[in-house]
Amino acid sequence: MALTDENKVSGVIDLNIEGIKKTPFRINGRDDSILELNTSDLGIAERLEKGYENIQKELQRIAALGEDADLSAELKKADKVMRDELDYIFDSNVSEVCGKGGTMYDPINGSYRFELIINALTNLYSTNLNDQYKKMKARIQKHTEKYVNTKSGKSGKRG
Secondary structure (H helix, E strand, O other): OOOOHHHOOOOOOOOOOOOOOOEEEEOOOOOOOEEEEOOOOOOHHHHHHHHHHHHHHHHHHHHOOOOOOOHHHHHHHHHHHHHHHHHHHHOOOHHHHHOOOOOOOOEEOOEEHHHHHHHHHHHHHHHHHHHHHHHHHHHHHHHHOOOEOOOOOOEOOOO
């Protein structure tokens, strides 16, 4: 939703820093399933470790339920926990966009739904971070070449 001029706060200077916004991804070709992710977010590693551990604990909790448990209510609770953890991991509404029409523990091709989602999305991060590293390396090399003589290994500017 775009803000009109009448919605803007007067006296505030707008600043647009390109590249720090989230990237939109269309899920399964559906226009009603757009997910926005910051695939340069290095904080995902820590959140993935914590969130995945919490999901595994929830699966273990469900597996340990006794016969007298209200399975329907417990599975609903587990789905909510898994959805919250996915949203936490990716700092986005992943469960809403990618979890339509099912639960996070649905078995699909030998994996849980949440595993398929995590694998697909973390691959986006891996690919982007590798690309960004290459760009950074090229940029740094461009700026340092004038100071280093690459043929002799001697400094070109220091004396």
